[in-house]
Amino acid sequence: MMQSSFSPIHKLEDYKPNPWLTPKLDLRFDLDLHLTVVRADYEVVLQSESIEPLFLNGESLEFLSLRIDGAIVDPEDYQVSPTGILIPHPPKDKFRLTVENRICPAKNTSLEGLYKSGSMLCTQNEPEGFRKIVYSIDRPDNMMRFLVTISGDQTLFPVMLSNGNLVGDKQFEGGKREVVWEDPFPKPSYLFALVAGELQETVDSFITKSGREITLKIFIEKGNEEKVGFAFDSLKKAMKWDEDTFGLEYDLDLFMIVAVEDFNMGAMENKGLNLFNAKLVLANKKSATDESFEAILAVIAHEYFHNWTGNRVTLRNWFNLTLKEGLTVFRDQWFTEDMTDPSVKRIKDVLFLKEFQFPEDQGPMSHPILPKTYKEMNNFYTVTVYEKGAEVIRLVSELIGRENFKKGLKLYLSQYDGQGVTFEEFVSSMEEVNGSAIPYLRNWYHRSGTPMISVKEIYAKDSNEWILELTDTGSSEYPLVFSNSFAVFDREGRLVREEKRVMSGARDQIRMAALDSKGTKPIVSLFRSLSSPIRLDYKQSEEEIKILAKVETDGVSRFFAFQNLIFEWFRKSLLFGKEDNFSVILETIGDSFGRNWDKTYHSFYLSFPGLTQISESIGCYEFTKIQNLRVWAIESISTTFTKEFQVLLEENRKTIPVQTKEEIGKRRLKNIALYYLLYDPSKKFERLAVMEQREAKHMSEEVSALKFLLEVESKEKETSVNLFFDKWKQDHLVLDVWFAAQVATGEDRCKIAEQLENHPQFNIRNPNKVRSLYFSLARNPLSFHKEDGSGYTFLAERIKRLNEINPQMAAALTKLFSPVSKQKGNLPKIAKKELEVLSNLPNLSRELGEVVGTILNSL
Numbered sequence: 001m002m003q004s005s006f007s008p009i010h011k012l013e014d015y016k017p018n019p020w021l022t023p024k025l026d027l028r029f030d031l032d033l034h035l036t037v038v039r040a041d042y043e044v045v046l047q048s049e050s051i052e053p054l055f056l057n058g059e060s061l062e063f064l065s066l067r068i069d070g071a072i073v074d075p076e077d078y079q080v081s082p083t084g085i086l087i088p089h090p091p092k093d094k095f096r097l098t099v100e101n102r103i104c105p106a107k108n109t110s111l112e113g114l115y116k117s118g119s120m121l122c123t124q125n126e127p128e129g130f131r132k133i134v135y136s137i138d139r140p141d142n143m144m145r146f147l148v149t150i151s152g153d154q155t156l157f158p159v160m161l162s163n164g165n166l167v168g169d170k171q172f173e174g175g176k177r178e179v180v181w182e183d184p185f186p187k188p189s190y191l192f193a194l195v196a197g198e199l200q201e202t203v204d205s206f207i208t209k210s211g212r213e214i215t216l217k218i219f220i221e222k223g224n225e226e227k228v229g230f231a232f233d234s235l236k237k238a239m240k241w242d243e244d245t246f247g248l249e250y251d252l253d254l255f256m257i258v259a260v261e262d263f264n265m266g267a268m269e270n271k272g273l274n275l276f277n278a279k280l281v282l283a284n285k286k287s288a289t290d291e292s293f294e295a296i297l298a299v300i301a302h303e304y305f306h307n308w309t310g311n312r313v314t315l316r317n318w319f320n321l322t323l324k325e326g327l328t329v330f331r332d333q334w335f336t337e338d339m340t341d342p343s344v345k346r347i348k349d350v351l352f353l354k355e356f357q358f359p360e361d362q363g364p365m366s367h368p369i370l371p372k373t374y375k376e377m378n379n380f381y382t383v384t385v386y387e388k389g390a391e392v393i394r395l396v397s398e399l400i401g402r403e404n405f406k407k408g409l410k411l412y413l414s415q416y417d418g419q420g421v422t423f424e425e426f427v428s429s430m431e432e433v434n435g436s437a438i439p440y441l442r443n444w445y446h447r448s449g450t451p452m453i454s455v456k457e458i459y460a461k462d463s464n465e466w467i468l469e470l471t472d473t474g475s476s477e478y479p480l481v482f483s484n485s486f487a488v489f490d491r492e493g494r495l496v497r498e499e500k501r502v503m504s505g506a507r508d509q510i511r512m513a514a515l516d517s518k519g520t521k522p523i524v525s526l527f528r529s530l531s532s533p534i535r536l537d538y539k540q541s542e543e544e545i546k547i548l549a550k551v552e553t554d555g556v557s558r559f560f561a562f563q564n565l566i567f568e569w570f571r572k573s574l575l576f577g578k579e580d581n582f583s584v585i586l587e588t589i590g591d592s593f594g595r596n597w598d599k600t601y602h603s604f605y606l607s608f609p610g611l612t613q614i615s616e617s618i619g620c621y622e623f624t625k626i627q628n629l630r631v632w633a634i635e636s637i638s639t640t641f642t643k644e645f646q647v648l649l650e651e652n653r654k655t656i657p658v659q660t661k662e663e664i665g666k667r668r669l670k671n672i673a674l675y676y677l678l679y680d681p682s683k684k685f686e687r688l689a690v691m692e693q694r695e696a697k698h699m700s701e702e703v704s705a706l707k708f709l710l711e712v713e714s715k716e717k718e719t720s721v722n723l724f725f726d727k728w729k730q731d732h733l734v735l736d737v738w739f740a741a742q743v744a745t746g747e748d749r750c751k752i753a754e755q756l757e758n759h760p761q762f763n764i765r766n767p768n769k770v771r772s773l774y775f776s777l778a779r780n781p782l783s784f785h786k787e788d789g790s791g792y793t794f795l796a797e798r799i800k801r802l803n804e805i806n807p808q809m810a811a812a813l814t815k816l817f818s819p820v821s822k823q824k825g826n827l828p829k830i831a832k833k834e835l836e837v838l839s840n841l842p843n844l845s846r847e848l849g850e851v852v853g854t855i856l857n858s859l
């Protein structure tokens with residue numbers, strides 16, 4: 001069947017409930033890698049006043065038969081098209097509809113619907129994959145009670161799973177087996193899951209606060225049995241935390257996780273049967289970095305938390321995706337703050353927001369957290385919907401307080417249990433516990449772009465006061481509400497005032513007493529810990545920023561003050577030459593060695609910002625110039641503090657390979673010290689890095705040595721690359737890091753990427769490999785935005801291939817073209833040419849078509 005290239009636009013304003021619902025579903029699978037037969041038996045009921053046409057979505061399906069109340073329907077009475085089945089005149093307002101079709105999981109490389117990965121068959125249905133499995137009313141406001149029968153060959157599929165409880169298991173002669181799963185909770189199609197294959201089962205359990213024992217199972221491919229311990233611990237911590245924090249207890253007797261090798265995103269919260277990208281489940285100290293351990297903890301928690309925020313209370317339509325994602329990201333961020341260190345976690349989240357979400361919101365893909373239109377929903381699983389969405393929820397918690405927030409969430413979940421709702425219902429529950437409305441809060445859902453708050457300082461002589469005038473310089477159509485936590489310091493760095501203030505609408509005025517009778521201006525730290533997701537246009541003197549970088553009692557804002565000091569230096573150096581006063585930065589770093597800070601915190605403070613971060617922060621896209629300055633700066637820090645870094649390295653050398661705060665901190669500090677030492681122009685520390693790699697007891701140590709040697713173009717880099725490969729060639733997940741490291745920094749990495757994509761272990765069908773190689777390359781500005789355009793040509797060619805294989809990955813990769821309009825010379829022109837070629841591809845997918853179109857509009 002040909003796919004029509006015309007893709008309709010879905011508009012929020014057009015949303016209507018569907019005239020028909022299918023509250024009950026008997027679903028049957030006769031599994032076969034190449035020809036799986038699926039039969040759905042629906043109870044169909046009319047929801048509207050009078051009988052209307054019934055449409056069932058279906059895509060890439062081979063239609064077999066259609067029955068109503070058991071009788072074959074006359075082919076005159078329905079139409080099958082590439083997008084589904086239309087029954088123009090259904091016979092009555094309630095009937096049984098049975099539809100049968102065939103699919104080929106082995107050929108499904110889109111990784112959506114039912115597909116093959118390794119030795120298993122598995123599903124991915126969010127947002128609209130279910131229609132690639134069976135004809136259905138495939139929308140989240142159609143909640144169904146599922147009874148699922150899976151029939152398959154016992155030797156091929158010894159494990160057969162679906163949501164809920166196992167209620168039947170029969171063996172047949174000839175090797176067939178049939179299992180039946182029943183999910184007692186109604187759910188939309190996107191939460192359905194099926195997994196079948198030759199999997200290893202690992203088991204653990206959890207006792208809930210009311211004393212129920214929940215069986216926990218993690219299914220993996222053979223050989224990974226030693227890598228599930230951390231995932232089980234993470235899951236139990238998440239279950240306990242949701243009980244302790246929100247009183248939320250798990251609602252089935254069985255919770256299952258399956259680790260899948262080929263997976264488009266991180267993980268998926270299917271009811272009782274979460275599917276995970278294997279890299280977010282499997283870990284041990286030998287093969288996983290501290291960052292991947294933390295990602296596992298966070299994502300396992302995230303998916304588990306969806307059981308309430310997403311599954312029990314679900315979405316009315318896809319425009320409201322942020323209702324479950326923003327909220328659940330906020331919940332997982334809070335969880336990690338509680339499990340690790342709140343300041344460090346907040347620093348990571350704000351860094352991520354600034355590096356990825358702010359640019360998205362200032363670029364061609366900018367959209368409100370509640371998008372108003374989409375062509376392909378897959379394109380809207382964005383950092384804006386997720387991370388900015390989480391910031392808006394955090395803002396709610398700042399405005400009403402965390403205790404009220406807990407009450408509000410409980411109220412929301414009890415008011416709307418079993419329903420599909422919108423952000424409006426969430427906001428009203430929060431307002432209800434707050435006792436009053438929160439003006440302008442809703443506008444955060446409708447306004448795109450990062451608000452820019454400009455700050456003016458005015459001295460009022462009469463009262464000897466300083467007045468700060470804050471103005472939201474953005475859209476007057478959508479005034480917003482902000483939470484502004486601020487602090488005031490004197491010139492000696494003493495904290496003199498701390499306050500939390502609500503700014504409602506576009507303007508605010510803060511008055512503060514001068515520091516002395518001469519009218520000395522206080523030093524102010526605004527929006528501490530980023531208490532609202534904004535950018536600040538506040539021209540503070542270098543002296544003021546320096547003081548904040550040392551004394552701000554809020555560790556997050558202290559960290560960002562130091563970053564600002566660094567960005568200011570780049571800004572000035574690009575204008576006036578690098579001699580411009582670097583000593584302020586050296587002095588601040590020197591000062592930090594004497595503090596008794598948490599080790600992880602200190603390691604973040606010492607981490608020099610990356611090229612993209614610097615370029616985004618100062619709005620300059622001359623990467624080579626910035627890079628030269630950056631190298632000069634790091635070398636200066638290195639040579640100024642050689643002794644200090646050597647001491648740090650020695651003191652933290654002996655780490656025990658366990659995931660405790662202390663040991664993680666030691667590893668980080670040691671690695672940051674090694675990083676600076678490697679920038680010593682004498683190159684005398686390079687051998688030390690190779691030794692570190694050889695003797696490493698934890699993957700974090702091994703990977704750092706490899707990455708750093710590659711970044712500094714060490715003559716030892718080949719040794720390091722080979723050493724790493726020889727040791728890890730059997731482990732796909734570790735090799736992903738190896739692929740990525742070789743293209744993530746430095747110039748001319750396209751050539752290396754070309755060699756690497758011919759490597760026997762590379763596979764363009766595996767999204768983790770695509771991410772490692774192509775995404776890493778496209779996030780390396782020196783190679784991707786190279787003046788001759790070779791980076792663009794390279795990437796466009798791979799996008800073209802991916803369009804045929806996995807449209808979702810093709811579109812995601814294309815988004816990395818977003819900043820091209822800001823680039824120098826011929827680059828925008830070259831990008832335009834490449835994107836135009838893509839937009840004219842004969843089999844242009846809906847996913848790719850939408851993204852290419854949007855970026856082209858900006859050129």
Ligand code: TRP
Pocket residue numbers: 124126127263264265266267268269302303306325381
């Ligand atoms: N709902 C998933 C989450 O927890 C994300 C998701 C959406 C997803 N579409 C997907 C995951 C496709 C894997 C594949 O954030």
Ligand code: ZN
Pocket residue numbers: 302306324325328
């Ligand atoms: Zn999610």
